[in-house]
Amino acid sequence: MHDVDLKQFKFQGQEHEAIPGLTALEKADQEQLLMAGVVSDETNRSASYLQMDHSAVHCRSHNEDVEIMDIKDALKKYDGLKDYFWTLVDKDKDDYTRSAAENLHGGYFIRVKAGAKVEQPIQSCLMLKAEQVGQNVHNIVIIEEGAEAHVITGCSVAHGTNAGAHLGISEFFVEKNASLTFTMVHNWGDHVAVRPRSAGIVKEGGKFLSNYVLLKPVQDLQMYPSIRMVGEDSVARFNSVIVAPEGSYLDMGNRVTMEAPNTRCEIIARTISTGGTIINRGHIGGHAMPAKGHLECQGLILGNGRIHAIPELDGSLEGVELSHEASVGKIAQEEIEYLMARGLDEDEATSTIVRGFLNTDIMGLPEVLTRAIDKQIEELQASGAM
Amino acid sequence: MLKIENLHVEIDGREVLKGIDLEINEGETFILFGPNGSGKTSLLMTLMGFSGYEVTKGSIFFNGKDITHAPTYERARLGIGMSFQRPPTIHGLRTRHLVQMCAREREVDVDEMARKVNFDHFLERDINAGFSGGEIKRSELLQLMAQNPRLVLFDEPESGVDLENMQLVGKVARSILDGDVQPRADLSMKEQKAQKRRTSGLIITHTGYILDYVNADRGQVLYNGHLCCEARPRDILEHIQEYGYQECVKCLN
Structure with a gap:
């Protein structure tokens, strides 16, 4: 595992004034956001959040069933979010979690109220604007019982920004019969180091669909979101599409454990290296039955590059059905x-x-x-x- | 249209075609018989120019042009179309998109064409992903319709196809070869046919079922890399059904 020297980055003093809306951003930055799936015209979005360096500069909901705010405000309003904050990710896991715990810059708190079917996506953007900035964010997403929502998170550098570090904690709570589609698009730069630390929990009848897209260069990215399916009849699906050009080092994957009967999960990662390195991990654990999981790591090396696929299946009782398909090769x-x-x-x-x-x-x-x-x-x- | 002269082909250094001479004229449908492993598919693959089929001697002409060493796409663009027996699945490539690409710059109504092969429900599916034998044939025919070739290479149109699909496959294969002529008020069907250019066909068959549908003009047996026994296709079929390929051995020796 690569380490990121956090001392290289500015974790203090990069605050920004609030802006009235995403259209107030420079055109070139709006374009950057668009590439990460975030639209500046907020009319087709249920809610929007923008974190720029060390400040939450914009936050607005257009749907009364969607609560969205700076995590710092949510901590105050909800008495420290005791049932959620740092309950899924270990504060002392590594230097990056500790950095986020000790010096929190912001992050989004999204709560979709019970029973609400939110049609328009909720969008959030975590942006690195200042050169060499280090950003600590902590995000919480709660989809209450029977609710449905699509959250799009675009992580991006501003136009012209080359270097920075993004440390992001995310904790997802998909309650009973709720459904969350979470789409993350990364649009980083050649000299950006990224360390998301994410975990989620899916309760009875819940659905967690996760999409991840990375088509731009990034110097060093390491993430391994881990989802526990603790409720019966829950479903989880992960789809990733990843390209690593020369200079990119990606160590990534998904971990899902099925801990209740009648759970199903699928992890599908399609990776292309055109010169970069991709460590493509995947882990499905089946610890209740019946449970069915399928893992796919498909890799293409075009020109140079390295793809190291590590698919793992862990079944601990009779009745679980786990399978995987992995390939690293060229176009047939x-x-x-x-x-x-x-x-x-x-x-x-x-x-x-x-x-x-x-x-x-x-x-x-x-x-x-x-x-x-x-x-x-x-x-x-x-x-x-x- | 197609002229093959003294064609010798090797796969991995092993000679599979040993001096083939064959001419197919414009609009003619030619049937190729032969036991398994006799080189029939190799001949089609060589005509299409696939890698692994090395021409060591002889030539292939298409409409007078020497295409012996032309790349596959050039042959396709000149008007050679092939129906594959076991085409590969291509993830994320919708059938509709591929059919559109087959037509290149020509305007085609993909939906309308798909209805003709009862394939309109498959247009949004990835090409060949989980297709059954009959579905593969219908998909291949649909692509050929869009491609509108001058010469169709058809590898075992009946393989893996149930009876119901066979009828559809046979009829569509015929319409690709002969043109789809419907009664019209302004022009007799005879006149329409005269105007239409006909497509040539080179069809491999084991069972001969396809002969119930297409108008086969000539036929020959390919045996152990040699062509022999030119005759009317139905006569060849009847002979093989009765005596097998025994006589070919005698003939060639």
């Missing part, structure tokens, strides 16, 4: 030739297959985000990286 010649027999030249065939590999249809994302992802893939292909 057979697929290229099939498309060439339809009249596509080799470059067209290759780019068609890569686009299919990175397809995000299954995530059910808003159109504007799908377009932003398509644009990034187009740029990657135009640059000749793949």
Whole structure:
């Protein structure tokens, strides 16, 4: 595991004034946010939150069933959020959790009220604006009983910002019969170090669908969100689409434990290295029965690069059904030739297959985000990286 | 249209086609018989220009152009289309998108074409993902319809297809070869046919079921890398059904 030297970064003094709305940001920064799935026109969003360096600069809900605020305010309002704050992630896990515990800069608190079916996504953005800034955030998402919501979190550097460190604690609570779709898009830079520490809990009949998209370079990212399915009939699904260009070092994956009967989970990661390193982890534990889990780590190396897939299955009693498929390779010649027999030249065939590999249809994302992802893939292909 | 001269092909240094001469004219449908392992699929793969099939001698001409060493996509663009027996699944590539790409710049109504092969419900699925034998055939035919080739290479249209699908596959294969001619007020069907260019076909068959549907003009047996016994396809089929490929051995020796 790589360590990040936190002393290199400025964890003090990068406060910003509040802004009335996301449209008040510079155009170039709005563009950066868009690439991370966050739209500055808030009319199609139930709520928006923006953390810039050390300040929550904007926070507004457009839906009375969605409570959204700076975590610092939530801690005051809810008496320290005792049932939630630091209950899933260990404060003393490592230097990064300790940094976030000792010097909290902000983060979002999102609560969707019981029974509410929130149609428009809730969006949040964690942005690094100042050069060489270090950001500590702590996010809490609570989807109360029977509620449904889609949270899109875009993490991004501002236009022109190169270096920084983002340390983010996230704790997710999916209550009985609730449903959370959580989509995270990373749009970092060449010299950004990222250490999210995330955990979630899914109760009876709950659904946790997680999407992760990373198509931009990032120097060093390490994350391993861990979800416990503690309620019967709960479902969890993780889909990731990841590209690591030269210079990126990614150590990432998902861990899910099924601890109640009739639980189902699926982890699917599609990774491409065009020169970077990807450690693609996955762990499914089956500790109640019946429980069914499937893990897929598919990796393509285009040109140079390294992909190290580590799929793990841990079943501890009769009746669990766990399976995995992992591959690290190149594009199959057979697929290229099939498309060439339809009249596509080799470059067209290759780019068609890569686009299919990175397809995000299954995530059910808003159109504007799908377009932003398509644009990034187009740029990657135009640059000749793949 | 297609002219093959003294074609020798090796796979991994082993000769699989040993001097093939074959000419298929415009609009002609040619049937290729032969036991398993005789080189039929290899011939089709070589005509399409796939890697692993090394032409060591001889030439392939298509409409007068030497395509012996042309890349696959160029052959496709010149008008050679192939129906695959076991096409690969391509994740994230929707059937609709591929059919659209098959048509290249031409305008096509993908939905309308898909309805003709009873495949409209599959357009949003990833290509070949979990397709049954019959579904693969319908998908391949749909792609060929969009591609609108001058010569169709069809590897065992009946394999893995149930009776109901066979009828559909047979009819569509025929319409690709002969053109889909419907009665019209302004033009007799005879006149329509005269105007239409016909597509040539090279079809591999084991069972001969496809002969119930397409208008086969000529046929030949491929045996151990050699072509022999040119005859009317139905006669060849009847002979093989009665005597097997024994006679081919005699013939070639």
